[in-house]
Amino acid sequence: MRVVIMTAGSRGDVAPYTGLGAGLVRSGHEVTLATHGLFEPLTAGSDVRFHPTPVDPHAVSHSDRGRSLHASVTGLGKLLRAVSMARSAAEEMTDALVQAARGADVVLAAGAVAPLGAAIAEGLRLPSLGLFLQPQHPTREFGAPMLGGRSLGTVGNRLGGLAVTTAVDGVYTRAMRRLRTRHGMTLRGPVAIRRSHERALWPVLHGFSAQVVPRPRDWRAGLEIAGYWWPHDSRELPREVEEFLAAGPAPVFVGLGSATVPDPERLSGEIVRALRTAGLRGIVQQGWAGLAARTDDVITVGDVPHAMLFPRTAAVVHHAGAGTTAAVLRAGVPTVPVPVQFDGGFWAARLVALGTAPCAVPLRRLTADTLAAALRRAVNDSAHRGRAQDLARRLAEEDGVAPVLTALDRLVS
Secondary structure, eight states, X not given: OEEEEEOOSSGGGXXXXXXXXXXXXXXTOEEEEEXXXXXXXXXXXXXXXXXXXXXXXXXXXXXXXXXXXXXXXXXXXXXXXXXXXXXXXHHHHHHHXXXXXXXXXXXXXXXXXXXXXXXXXHHTTOOEEEEESSOOSOOSSSOOGGXXXXXXXXXHHHHHHHHHHHHHXXXXXXXXXXXXXXXXXXXXXXXXXXXXXXXXXXXXEESSOTTTSOOOTTOOTTEEEOOOOOOOOOOOOOHHHHHXXXXXXXXXXXXXXXXXXXXXXXXXXXXXXXXXXXXXXXXXXXXXXXXOOOXXXXXXXXXXXXXXXXXXXXXXXXXXXXXXXXXXXXXXXXXXXXXXXXXXXXXXXXXXXXXSOSOOOOGGXXXXXXXXXXXXXHHHOHHHHHHHHXXXXXXXXXXSHHHHHXXXXXXXX
């Protein structure tokens, strides 16, 4: 079967689908990943084909509009700014996604681009299903992850989820128009398509574990939790990192992934002071935030394979994106989440509830003292590591690819 996976966003929105794609390839499917050209190296050695789409998410996040997200102090404010940015990006990606879908047998529409992927599949009369890395359907059981995840009560939680859904619908209005005018597709609007999917119980699989986020009881049929899709990554650690690991006690990893920060130099200084105060060595990842620190006990690295490094650390400090949160849970190490925006607050709260993190330290409240105190608790309280290791063992027994294979068979037949 010829399968195309469509996704968009940062590295964490793409990497898990390389692992899923590789798993589908091993089962005999021909898989193409359609996403930003920046991420083509992520498929190296996986036998997953790559179809580049335009838009450079790194450049977008560092533009004036991207940095303006930090001006919003509420989850809704950030979401509205992001929606405004995403409209033009969605329209720009449309032609490449249509090209990727032509000749496919099935479309797997993932994450932020799922509504557009589903519309393209409908326009080409192809079967499709959705893939998400965080819960995106409204529920009464917890706050909308893309608004930070803070509970607003059963009614407020559901209304928040509906607000996110409505905002996402607005992203694709111009892209839908392009599908009609340039590609001759007879399509309804994004709201009508979404509602028809709800009535038809359009299948959606979520790439996280029910041991981390149990399936909400008020979700409709067809919304299922598959388990984690571990990224494909065959790289080894750089020699500098191996030498640093061998030179002393297990260090703390600090990285904010694809998140940006208003003042990288100030934040880097706070991180170094926190590590010194806590008496810990550190590996700081530059990331899209532009962090940089180098002392006798701290080094700065570029992109490194998390699966190879995290299990060898004393703790991981991260922005609590869905992808990095999954990597930390897989490694079985204690963590200090530093949520920056969108779903970071949701995953940070999950880590604290699971007992693998002592607390969250939101970026706006991060100082050397607050981070050092959290690190001491994470590293010195053996209960956090014990819970993390136990959960990692249970996650290792799950197979997130198998439910997708089952769904594909059911979809085509």
